[in-house]
Amino acid sequence: MRETRQASGAVRPGGRTARTRAAVLDAARDELEDAGYAGLTLERVAERSGVHLATLYRRWRTVEGLVVDLLGEIGKTRVPIPDTGSLEEDLRILALEIARLYQQPRMRALIEGVVAAAVRSPEASDAWATVIAERNRLAARIVERAVERGELPPGTDGIAVISAVGAPIYYRMLVARGAVDDALAESTAVSVHAGALKGAFTRPAGDPPADGTPSTTP
Amino acid sequence: MRETRQASGAVRPGGRTARTRAAVLDAARDELEDAGYAGLTLERVAERSGVHLATLYRRWRTVEGLVVDLLGEIGKTRVPIPDTGSLEEDLRILALEIARLYQQPRMRALIEGVVAAAVRSPEASDAWATVIAERNRLAARIVERAVERGELPPGTDGIAVISAVGAPIYYRMLVARGAVDDALAESTAVSVHAGALKGAFTRPAGDPPADGTPSTTP
Known part of the structure; x- marks a missing residue:
């Protein structure tokens, strides 16, 4: 993977x-x-990268600082948003994409590290919340497309629906501490779809979206 | 709260x-x-409790060790399980109980600490997973009662349903890093109820439950 990055980054700027x-x-x-987040120390990263430990302390200060920087990189990666014309299928594909992301040990370790860092550092917490909100x-x-097609009730809160699709996958990793499997993603997509049809995620006109950001409805 | 504990523990054994x-x-x-989990150190606990720091190091070794012990205490507290005769109402009450638990700053800080400790320590991870599995x-x-009453399809996985009720609340705390409000609990209960009716959480006879423990179906 490092080889791939270096090959594609042949004209790395800066x-x-x-x-x-x-x-x-x-x-x-x-x-x-x-080694997971438990094994992540500035000392080991210095040794592995060949960069002086003093440089790491100066630039990143703590493991949490390093995690904030990694998060910025994650934020820049593009995740395809499905658009099949069917809400149920779109949610299914999205749930499977999230599940498969965290079936990779590297990504799971990263996200566990991010959550632990967010608890200890307000900077990491803000960086993480920003990445998730943007996603x-x-x-x-x-x-929104399903509402436009008339598949969902008007006023359905998109952020609330998407959060509900991701939530059981994070719960499995962080709370139940089990493996993320495709079956969990499939079952979650079916359930959230049924909930959205039922109007579980609609909000009265003028109410702010589920994440507390200002409403865009007039 | 400390007063209550000491009063009820007047004949504290040991x-x-x-x-x-x-x-x-x-x-x-x-x-x-x-101070939240970020401020939790053995030094500060020693100072606050009046117990020698050496005793803390000998008995708990790390902050994670302390969290494991706190978890054991949480595991012992009883949480009422609603039984109103209506699945939708039971799920609503359960979701609100979980939300109100984590609306308490003390409980939210504890759970954030537990999740961070679980990432760093396999012991804390096991202790936490055990508490959650038992809950x-x-x-x-x-x-199970809703299945017996014929409200839900046979083979509905109770653990999967209950996990789906809790998941958005943990997601809000750990991932979106926002406030846990009653509206989230209500919306989650409505959605999970619709999903369960739709059969999103049923599993083929003989399949293990969602958390990977052995099946009790013959």
């Missing part, structure tokens, strides 16, 4: 500082995959 | 060791409420 940062983030990702906002198009 | 442990756990809970097993009676 010179030495950018190269240092890339080496450190690559090493942090590798450490997470090998959910993009995926909420699925719901 | 003498000095038990009193030391109770003082340490009380102090840890108070620290969590005041979910008790609450799954709600679903």
Whole structure:
């Protein structure tokens, strides 16, 4: 994976500082995959990346600082938003995409680290909440399109529906501490679809969306 | 709260060791409420409890060790399982109970600490997964009763339903990093009820329950 990144990043912009940062983030990702968040220390990342520990302390200060930087990278990766013309199928594909993301040990370790860092550091908490809000906002198009097609009641809160699709997968990882399987994704998509049809996620006109951001309805 | 515990524990068994442990756990809970998991250190718990730091290091070793012990206490508290005769109402009451639990800053800080500790310590992870599994097993009676009454399809997985009720609340706390409100609980209960009626949580006879424990169906 590191090979792929380096090959595709042959004209990596920014010179030495950018190269240092890339080496450190690559090493942090590798450490997470090998040892999980429990094994992530600035010392080990310094050793693995060949970057001086003093540089790491100066630039990232703590493991949480490193995680915030990794999060920025995650935020930039594009996740395809399904648009099959059927809400049930779109939700199913979305749920399976999330499940398969976290079936990768590297991604699961990263997200466990992010959640632990968010609890300890307000900066990490804000960075994480921002990434998730942006992801959910993009995926909420699925719901908006279903409302436009007349599949869902007007006023259905897209963020609430998309959050409900992701929630059981995070619950499995962080609370039940079990494996994320495709069956969980499929069952969640069927359930959330039924709930949305039933109007469980509609809100009165003028009410703010489920994540507390200002309403866009007039 | 500390007063209540001491009053009811007037004949606290175990003498000095038990009193030391109770003082340490009380102090840890108070620290969590005041400073969150980020502020929880053995040094501060020692200072607050008046117990020697060396004793804390010897008995609990790390903050994660302390969290495991707190978890054991949570596991012992009884949570009422609603039995109103209506599945929808039972799920609504259960969701509101969970939401109101985590509307308490002390409980939210504790659970954030537990999740962070579970990521760093396999012991904490096992202790936490055990508490949650036991809670979910008790609450799954709600679903079993609804199946017996003919409200739900046979083969509905109680653990899966109960997990789906809790999941959005944990997601709000740990992922979206927002406030847990009653509206989230109500909307989740309506949605999970619709999903269960639709058969989203049924599993083929003989399949293990959603958390991977052995099946009790013949």
